[in-house]
Amino acid sequence: MRDNIVRRSELFFRTSPPARSHPRFLNENRILPPLVCVTSVEALKALAKEGLPIELYFADEEGDPYSVELAGKLNGYVTGTDSDFVILSAEGYKGYIPLDDFLWDTSALGD
Numbered sequence: 660m661r662d663n664i665v666r667r668s669e670l671f672f673r674t675s676p677p678a679r680s681h682p683r684f685l686n687e688n689r690i691l692p693p694l695v696c697v698t699s700v701e702a703l704k705a706l707a708k709e710g711l712p713i714e715l716y717f718a719d720e721e722g723d724p725y726s727v728e729l730a731g732k733l734n735g736y737v738t739g740t741d742s743d744f745v746i747l748s749a750e751g752y753k754g755y756i757p758l759d760d761f762l763w764d765t766s767a768l769g770d
Contacts, residue, residue: 689740727752 667690671679678684700715707713718725724747726737731749736756744755 723747 667688670688671690674684679688703713703715707715716725716729723741723743726739727744727747727749729735730737730753731751734751734753736753737744738756738758738761740758742755742757
């Protein structure tokens with residue numbers, strides 16, 4: 660997996676700015692910014708320590724079936740960028756919400 664991330668990053672930075680700004684290129688060659696995973700996990704851990712009802716689970720391997728099963732047990736949703744969640748099912752599983760459909764709003768954040 661790490662090799663795939665490195666290859667995508669190399670492709671992105673070796674492609675000319677006009678070509679890599681095309682929506683099709685960006686959609687087919689998505690890359691996550693460095694440290695986004697670690698930062699996200701640490702932010703969720705901090706929110707959980709503040710008393711918010713957040714539970715974190717990690718899969719050692721392919722996590723799609725595990726995520727759907729867990730969402731079913733919790734009567735919840737799965738969010739992500741992997742459309743495989745659309746075809747998976749479990750009792751109580753409410754569905755899949757693509758991260759691309761989220762509207763991120765930081766206006767409520769203070770300085």
